[in-house]
Amino acid sequence: MLRRNATFLVISALTLASALAVWWLRGWAAVQHALGATWDLILTVLPSILGGLLLSAALRQLVPPGALARWMGAESGLRGLLVATAAGMAMPGGPVAAFPVVLVLAQAGADRGALIAFVLAWSLNGFQRIVVWELPILGHDFALLRLLCGLPLPILAGLIARWLPIRWSPADAPGMQGVATTRPDRAA
Amino acid sequence: MSFGVIAIWVVALGALAMCLRRSPALGRRAVADAGGALWRVLPVMLMALPMAAFIAELIPAGWAEQWLGPDSGFVGVVLASLAGGMLPGGPFVTFPLVLGFLKAGAGPAQMVALISGWAILGMHRTLAWELPILGGRFIVLRLMASFALPLLAGMAAELLLPLFPGASLR
Numbered sequence: 510m511l512r513r514n515a516t517f518l519v520i521s522a523l524t525l526a527s528a529l530a531v532w533w534l535r536g537w538a539a540v541q542h543a544l545g546a547t548w549d550l551i552l553t554v555l556p557s558i559l560g561g562l563l564l565s566a567a568l569r570q571l572v573p574p575g576a577l578a579r580w581m582g583a584e585s586g587l588r589g590l591l592v593a594t595a596a597g598m599a600m601p602g603g604p605v606a607a608f609p610v611v612l613v614l615a616q617a618g619a620d621r622g623a624l625i626a627f628v629l630a631w632s633l634n635g636f637q638r639i640v641v642w643e644l645p646i647l648g649h650d651f652a653l654l655r656l657l658c659g660l661p662l663p664i665l666a667g668l669i670a671r672w673l674p675i676r677w678s679p680a681d682a683p684g685m686q687g688v689a690t691t692r693p694d695r696a697a
Numbered sequence: 698m699s700f701g702v703i704a705i706w707v708v709a710l711g712a713l714a715m716c717l718r719r720s721p722a723l724g725r726r727a728v729a730d731a732g733g734a735l736w737r738v739l740p741v742m743l744m745a746l747p748m749a750a751f752i753a754e755l756i757p758a759g760w761a762e763q764w765l766g767p768d769s770g771f772v773g774v775v776l777a778s779l780a781g782g783m784l785p786g787g788p789f790v791t792f793p794l795v796l797g798f799l800k801a802g803a804g805p806a807q808m809v810a811l812i813s814g815w816a817i818l819g820m821h822r823t824l825a826w827e828l829p830i831l832g833g834r835f836i837v838l839r840l841m842a843s844f845a846l847p848l849l850a851g852m853a854a855e856l857l858l859p860l861f862p863g864a865s866l867r
Contacts, residue, residue, distance in 0.1 A: 517740055520748070524745065531755055539754045540754075542754065543753070550793055551746060560709045563709040563710075566728070568712055608826050609830060612830070625842050629846075645702065647866070651864040654861040658850040662850060665849075677835050677838050681832050
């Protein structure tokens with residue numbers, strides 16, 4: 510709750526500062542132009558956002574967060590990384606939802622390679638973000654090119670993470686208290 | 698109404714129907730959850746959306762073309778990856794900015810690197826979410842495993858670009 514208000518205040522301050530800078534450096538017409546562009550953008554993405562939020566909420570009722578973890582252990586090999594990558598891409602919602610799920614997966618037995626692959630697949634190739642934002646704003650040619658280039662990266666990162674001699678267990682995470690045992694925060 | 702919007706609504710309504718078939722209460726909870734998420738996300742988003750437009754007004758004309766143009770090659774890919782890592786905020790800031798850059802003449806391969814840098818290195822998300830939840834050790838592990846990958850994405854895009862003539866939006 511506090512974090513969300515802090516985020517809102519920081520974002521508001523940054524937006525206000527950039528608005529003042531535009532007014533100061535480029536004049537009032539530029540401010541109006543930016544606000545007009547914002548309005549067009551809202552009209553473009555609002556239908557996708559409403560649909561995306563409904564989709565992610567419905568999926569959360571159907572798929573329990575820990576259901577895939579037994580497929581992602583240290584012995585799971587390349588298949589475990591593929592499963593983690595697919596789960597990360599299917600993971601709806603923003604960082605509020607995704608990072609707590611990492612804790613849930615880790616506690617349920619996913620190894621560090623699978624966790625890294627999961628985080629990267631979510632942040633790089635999250636299906637919901639591609640459909641809601643990238644496709645409508647940048648068009649299918651660019652979105653497809655970007656996705657093709659990003660597709661192998663989570664598996665690569667998972668392999669590197671398994672190879673690196675840095676151990677990590679959920680006990681090292683500050684968010685462990687209270688988060689991993691309850692359902693992840695639902696903000697998207 | 699783009700194809701993407703229709704697709705997401707079809708899938709969303711399908712998932713909702715599956716919830717309702719299990720039990721009406723589950724369907725109601727899905728709708729309530731979606732409403733709650735919208736209520737939490739909307740204020741931040743409405744404040745953040747104008748930021749991209751304001752920043753776009755501030756970026757000097759020709760900046761993207763000069764430094765991140767289609768001919769900027771590997772140097773452009775490196776610059777774009779780093780710039781992506783420093784972009785603040787979520788997809789509602791990044792994708793409109795990239796649209797502006799592309800229209801101003803930035804190279805698509807460089808923009809692939811920029812989006813990848815934003816997704817992988819993203820300073821803002823790392824500090825605001827990953828650090829408090831997963832801790833510094835996880836971040837070190839993740840960054841060591843992935844810091845070079847945006848460059849790889851940009852170079853791959855450079856190779857694949859001829860197959861996607863519509864990617865430059867010009």
